[in-house]
Amino acid sequence: MCxxxxxxxxxxxxxxxxxxxxxxxxxWNDEWPYRMAVAIDASPNGANLTExxxxxxxxxxxxxxxxxxxxxxxxxxxxIRFIGGDDNTPLKHHVESFDLINQLIYIWVKLPQVTGGIxxxxxxxxxxxxxxxxNQDAAGSYDADTALVYHFRAGEALPQDATAYGAHxxxxxxxxxxxxxxxxxxxxxxxxxxxxxxxxxxxxxxxxGLTVSMWLKPASGQQRVRLLERTDGSSSLAxxxxxxxxxxxxxxxxxxxxxxxxxxxxxxxxxxxLALVVSPQRLSILVGGNEVTFTTIELQPFVGSWVIGADPQxxxxxxxxxxxxRIDSVARNGDWIKAAVSSxxxxxxxxxxxPAEQLGSGSGxxxxxxxxxxxxxxxxxxxxxxxxxxxxxxxxxxxxxxxxINSVLKDNAGFLAAYTGLGNRDPALLDHEDTEEDxxxxxxPITQAIFGKHDHFxxxxxxxxxxxxxxxVQGRIGKSVGASASGLSAQAVDAIKAALDAQMVREIQRxxxxxxxxxxxxxxxxFLGLLGTVLGVMITFAAIALTGDVNIAAIAPGxxxxxxxxxxxxxxxxxxxxxxxxxxxxxxxxxxxMRVFSDEFITRLAEYHGREGG
Numbered sequence: 260m261c262x263x264x265x266x267x268x269x270x271x272x273x274x275x276x277x278x279x280x281x282x283x284x285x286x287w288n289d290e291w292p293y294r295m296a297v298a299i300d301a302s303p304n305g306a307n308l309t310e311x312x313x314x315x316x317x318x319x320x321x322x323x324x325x326x327x328x329x330x331x332x333x334x335x336x337x338x339i340r341f342i343g344g345d346d347n348t349p350l351k352h353h354v355e356s357f358d359l360i361n362q363l364i365y366i367w368v369k370l371p372q373v374t375g376g377i378x379x380x381x382x383x384x385x386x387x388x389x390x391x392x393x394n395q396d397a398a399g400s401y402d403a404d405t406a407l408v409y410h411f412r413a414g415e416a417l418p419q420d421a422t423a424y425g426a427h428x429x430x431x432x433x434x435x436x437x438x439x440x441x442x443x444x445x446x447x448x449x450x451x452x453x454x455x456x457x458x459x460x461x462x463x464x465x466x467x468g469l470t471v472s473m474w475l476k477p478a479s480g481q482q483r484v485r486l487l488e489r490t491d492g493s494s495s496l497a498x499x500x501x502x503x504x505x506x507x508x509x510x511x512x513x514x515x516x517x518x519x520x521x522x523x524x525x526x527x528x529x530x531x532x533l534a535l536v537v538s539p540q541r542l543s544i545l546v547g548g549n550e551v552t553f554t555t556i557e558l559q560p561f562v563g564s565w566v567i568g569a570d571p572q573x574x575x576x577x578x579x580x581x582x583x584x585r586i587d588s589v590a591r592n593g594d595w596i597k598a599a600v601s602s603x604x605x606x607x608x609x610x611x612x613x614p615a616e617q618l619g620s621g622s623g624x625x626x627x628x629x630x631x632x633x634x635x636x637x638x639x640x641x642x643x644x645x646x647x648x649x650x651x652x653x654x655x656x657x658x659x660x661x662x663x664i665n666s667v668l669k670d671n672a673g674f675l676a677a678y679t680g681l682g683n684r685d686p687a688l689l690d691h692e693d694t695e696e697d698x699x700x701x702x703x704p705i706t707q708a709i710f711g712k713h714d715h716f717x718x719x720x721x722x723x724x725x726x727x728x729x730x731x732v733q734g735r736i737g738k739s740v741g742a743s744a745s746g747l748s749a750q751a752v753d754a755i756k757a758a759l760d761a762q763m764v765r766e767i768q769r770x771x772x773x774x775x776x777x778x779x780x781x782x783x784x785x786f787l788g789l790l791g792t793v794l795g796v797m798i799t800f801a802a803i804a805l806t807g808d809v810n811i812a813a814i815a816p817g818x819x820x821x822x823x824x825x826x827x828x829x830x831x832x833x834x835x836x837x838x839x840x841x842x843x844x845x846x847x848x849x850x851x852x853m854r855v856f857s858d859e860f861i862t863r864l865a866e867y868h869g870r871e872g873g
Contacts, residue, residue, distance in 0.1 A: 296613040296616075317373075339366070474581060475530070545596055565586070686725075780835035781839060
């Protein structure tokens with residue numbers, strides 16, 4: 260068994276390495292028996308983001324189409340935990356609304372990072388711990404630059420701020436409806452308005468700017484209505500809607516007035532995301548995360564209270580619905596806004612829940628190997644199949660040769676012990692005639708070693724040298740025991756020695772038979788694997804050149820799958836290398852036994868048959 264220990268250890272190490280898939284195999288806490296991966300798809304096929312943004316609060320919507328375990332979560336959702344892609348870092352979250360009967364949950368999660376252009380990032384949602392205590396943290400779900408967030412929860416006459424600043428509404432005569440885009444929302448009729456008193460968290464600085472965003476569903480036929488205004492008497496910021504056109508106006512403390520050109524970008528009776536971004540040099544409006552109009556400005560600090568809906572001086576205010584009103588004390592970039600929009604829409608393009616997993620199911624590492632196998636091209640599979648055939652042949656040779664060499668060394672030892680025990684008696688006493696079975700198995704030494712008889716050392720090459728020598732002697736002086744009447748001449752001894760040398764060459768060939776397959780595996784396996792890798796990388800870059808899709812998400816799967824062929828080549832070569840070195844050392848032992856025995860045997864034959872009368 261000691262023969263297999265090095266190979267067994269190497270195999271176990273390889274299996275452990277192959278099974279490892281980073282944090283995917285880890286489990287954050289065994290007290291939570293279930294988890295679900297949520298993929299973050301910022302690739303062109305998903306949210307189509309190009310920049311990397313930090314601390315983005317996104318909306319995860321769970322429904323029967325993407326989550327089947329509503330009956331496994333606690334009734335108050337106290338067991339839900341969100342963990343980062345490293346399966347170690349807790350993420351802040353809070354639930355806006357849930358209905359376990361109708362199976363619908365809205366959860367806001369703060370992502371530490373969203374990397375543009377890729378779809379390989381993810382987070383984990385753990386659940387199923389009946390003893391868990393809720394750790395929802397609405398304030399912690401937003402960064403320090405988020406000054407106000409109104410979810411418009413059902414039953415709130417005055418909308419409540421979800422951030423740590425507590426910028427709750429000062430007054431509101433609009434209606435909070437139960438059904439809106441994201442759970443509840445705000446419905447404004449003619450003359451309705453929502454006011455928010457000024458707070459230090461709303462202060463606009465010339466260095467940071469301001470962002471106001473909301474989901475908007477305007478009624479049709481509205482002419483020159485004020486959607487939003489902030490004023491302190493000497494400076495103001497307004498957002499106006501005229502039919503399907505939207506525009507913004509900024510008046511600074513110095514008296515300068517900036518106004519964006521109207522943009523026909525608003526659709527009546529349809530939900531759309533609207534954002535007003537005031538940066539140090541630019542006043543712009545974004546719809547659906549895309550800029551539709553702008554003007555250059557020189558921003559100055561300003562303050563003031565907010566009015567959503569009717570103009571404070573008139574009643575011709577906005578009519579329609581709004582949801583998820585948010586104010587940030589910094590100018591957010593377009594990609595940051597698009598990341599938020601893509602998770603909040605009717606169909607989320609950013610967050611994609613994956614099949615759930617149960618603790619102990621062993622499915623945690625499937626994703627990496629799924630990516631590798633599905634990204635493997637025809638050339639890669641061809642190389643893998645060739646390497647698989649090479650691996651099977653090399654393992655078959657190694658196992659067969661190990662069994663054969665062990666049988667050879669065992670029979671060698673047994674024969675040499677018996678031969679030494681002859682003393683000065685006739686050397687031919689240990690010789691046996693070959694049976695038909697022995698002759699049939701002569702060309703299959705491995706079969707002989709495993710299934711053949713060993714009653715007269717059939718697997719021993721030393722015995723076969725001895726047998727050939729006795730045959731040569733008997734061919735010259737007869738087969739009767741003790742026959743030595745005429746003795747052996749010097750020429751006869753030389754002829755016998757030549758016959759033994761020829762037999763030794765054949766025995767060495769028999770011992771080394773099929774070892775060339777191991778050398779082919781050792782040298783050819785890595786080169787075949789390298790060929791597969793080069794072809795895979797070449798095809799990947801050729802595809803990129805044709806499509807023009809240059810991002811890590813397009814490159815990584817193909818390159819990773821291409822590298823798999825190199826791993827396969829090394830997997831073939833490394834065991835073959837260990838096996839070859841081990842077998843070569845054991846073969847050398849048998850060859851050394853043959854050389855020593857041949858010299859001693861020739862001398863003994865010459866002495867025994869050279870004496871007259873034996």
